Amino acid sequence: MEKVAVFGLGFVGLPLALSFAMRDCQVIGIDVDPSLVEDLNNGITHHLESYQSRSIQEILGEQLASGHFKATLDCTEAMEKCTSIIVTVGAPVDEGQYDLSPVTTVCRSIAQGLKPGDLVLIRSTLIPGTTRRVILPILEESGMKAGEDFFLGYSSERIAEGRAFHEFENMPAAVSGLNEPSLEKAHALISIVTKAEIVKSNQFEVVEAAKVMENISRDVNIAMSQEFARFARALGIDIFEVIRVANTHLRVNLLTPGPGVGGYCLPNALYYLLPKAEEMGIDLPLLTLARQTNDGIPRLVAEMALNNLPVPADQACVGVLGLAMKDYSNDDRISPAHDVIHHLLKAGCQVKAFDPAVPSRYPYKVDSLEEAAKGSHGILVLALQKDVDYHNLPLFKKSLLGPQPFIVDTKNIYQRSEVESYGFRLETI
Ligand SMILES: NC(=O)c1ccc[n+]([C@@H]2O[C@H](COP(=O)([O-])OP(=O)(O)OC[C@H]3O[C@@H](n4cnc5c(N)ncnc54)[C@H](O)[C@@H]3O)[C@@H](O)[C@H]2O)c1
CATH class of the missing domain: 3.40.50.720 (NAD(P)-binding Rossmann-like Domain)
Structure with missing residues (x-):
C-alpha cells in the first residue's frame, strides 16, 4: 500500500489527499492550521468539491472511517511512515512581492525526517527555478543526495476549484524529475490518480x-x-x-x-x-x-x-x-x-x-x-x-x-x- 504524506490541506491539498486515499493509499495530511486539522478530523470542510455524486464531506467521512486518511499538525509520524511526500503549500503574493516561506518551511521539516528512498514531489506553483535552486539544497540539508539517496520531482497543479477530483483524474498532467529515477517515481505516483496523459520533461x-x-x-x-x-x-x-x-x-x-x-x-x-x-x-x-x-x-x-x-x-x-x-x-x-x-x-x-x-x-x-x-x-x-x-x-x-x-x-x-x-x-x- 502506497503511503503518502500531503503537506498543506487547502483547496488543492485536501482533495488531492482524498484522491489518493480513495485509491487505497494510506494518507497523512499535514497542515499548520490547528482549527483546520481539528475540523478535518471531525469530518468538517467548507470546500464545494464532489466526485461521482458524492460530496467532499461524504468522501472525507468515508476516508476517515476507513483509516485511509487523517490530518495532523505534527509531521513526525508522516515522515516516519510515508515514502511519497507531496508539497501543496502556496507562495502568497502581497503587493507584488511573493513569499516563498511556506514552501521553504515545509521543505525544512521534510529534510529533518527524510529517509533513503523517499520521493518528494512538489506541486506548488513556483517561480521558475525554485525547485532546483531553493528546494533541492534545503532537502539536501538532510545529509542525503537528491537523485541518489532520495528522489525529487516537480508536477504542476492544474485543477480548478469545484472540479478538483475530476481534474486530478482527467486533466493531463506535467511532471519533471531531477534525474530519470526521480522522474519515473514521480510519474508512477501521479498515475495512481491521473488517468489522462502525463507529459514528462527532464527539466x-x-x-x-x-x-x-x-x-x-x-x-x-x-x-x-x-x-x-x-x-x-x-x-x-x-x-x-x-x-x-x-x-x-x-x-x-x-x-x-x-x-x-x-x-x-x-x-x-x-x-x-x-x-x-x-x-x-x-x-x-x-x-x-x-x-x-x-x-x-x-x-x-x-x-x-x-x-x-x-x-x-x-x-x-x-x-x-x-x-x-x-x-x-x-x-x-x-x-x-x-x-x-x-x-x-x-x-x-x-x-x-x-x-x-x-x-x-x-x-x-x-x-x-x-x-x-x-x-x-x-x-x-x-x-x-x-x-x-x-x-x-x-x-x-x-x-x-x-x-x-x-x-x-x-x-x-x-x-x-x-x-x-x-x-x-x-x-x-
Ligand atoms: N486553488 C487552486 O485552484 C489551485 C489550482 C492550481 C494550483 N494551485 C497552487 O497550489 C498551491 C496551493 O494552493 P491552495 O489554493 O490549495 O492554497 P491554500 O491556501 O488553500 O492551502 C495551503 C495550505 O497550506 C497550509 N500551510 C501553510 N504553511 C504550511 C506549513 N508550513 N506546513 C503545512 N501546511 C502549511 C495552509 O494552512 C493551507 O491550509 C499554490 O501553489 C497554488 O498556486 C492552486
Whole structure:
C-alpha cells in the first residue's frame, strides 16, 4: 500500500489527499492550521468539491472511517511512515512581492525526517527555478543526495476549484524529475490518480514555467475580453453574444469578461515571472499591461454603481451578490468583489453583501438576499451561487429604494427587457 504524506490541506491539498486515499493509499495530511486539522478530523470542510455524486464531506467521512486518511499538525509520524511526500503549500503574493516561506518551511521539516528512498514531489506553483535552486539544497540539508539517496520531482497543479477530483483524474498532467529515477517515481505516483496523459520533461524549469505561463495566458485572455467588452458596449452589441459566436471558430477561445480576475492563481502568476525577468534583464510589457487592466476592472464596476446613485454616495446603500472569486466557489481570496466593495466604501456608500457559499465574515456581509436588497439603491451581481434567486425581480422591486434602482450585471444573467419592465436601470459589462 502506497503511503503518502500531503503537506498543506487547502483547496488543492485536501482533495488531492482524498484522491489518493480513495485509491487505497494510506494518507497523512499535514497542515499548520490547528482549527483546520481539528475540523478535518471531525469530518468538517467548507470546500464545494464532489466526485461521482458524492460530496467532499461524504468522501472525507468515508476516508476517515476507513483509516485511509487523517490530518495532523505534527509531521513526525508522516515522515516516519510515508515514502511519497507531496508539497501543496502556496507562495502568497502581497503587493507584488511573493513569499516563498511556506514552501521553504515545509521543505525544512521534510529534510529533518527524510529517509533513503523517499520521493518528494512538489506541486506548488513556483517561480521558475525554485525547485532546483531553493528546494533541492534545503532537502539536501538532510545529509542525503537528491537523485541518489532520495528522489525529487516537480508536477504542476492544474485543477480548478469545484472540479478538483475530476481534474486530478482527467486533466493531463506535467511532471519533471531531477534525474530519470526521480522522474519515473514521480510519474508512477501521479498515475495512481491521473488517468489522462502525463507529459514528462527532464527539466524542472520547463514544468514550473509552463504552469505560470498557463495562468498568465488566461489572465491576458480575460484582459483582452474586457477590452473587447468595452468596444462592444459602445457599439451597442452584447459581448457575451460576440464571444459565443467567435468561439465557434475552432482556433479561438475567448474567456468571458466579468468583475475582474480573482483567486490565488491568476492574479499572482505575473509576480512569479517578473522578479526572474528583471534578474535576466527582460521586459514583459504585454503581460504587465494585461495584469494592470484586470486590476483596474473592479474600479470600473464600482463606478457603474456610483454613477447610478440617486443620492450622494455617503447617503447611499448598495447590495452586492457574490463575494467569491468566481462563480459557485467558496474561495474569496483576492476576489474582485472585495475590490469593488472597497471602492464603494471609499466613496462613502454603505454596502450589504450576500454570498451563502463563502464562510469568511466581513462587516459588510449579510445573511440573505432579502437583507442585501432591503433599503439598497441598487444591486451588483459579482459572482453566482447555487440556490440564490437572482431573478426574484418582484423582491428587488419591493426592497430597493428610489425611482429607478440599478442592477449591475457582470454575469450576463438578465434580459434587458425584463429588468426594464420592472423599472430598473440595467448596467452590463
Ligand atoms: N486553488 C487552486 O485552484 C489551485 C489550482 C492550481 C494550483 N494551485 C497552487 O497550489 C498551491 C496551493 O494552493 P491552495 O489554493 O490549495 O492554497 P491554500 O491556501 O488553500 O492551502 C495551503 C495550505 O497550506 C497550509 N500551510 C501553510 N504553511 C504550511 C506549513 N508550513 N506546513 C503545512 N501546511 C502549511 C495552509 O494552512 C493551507 O491550509 C499554490 O501553489 C497554488 O498556486 C492552486
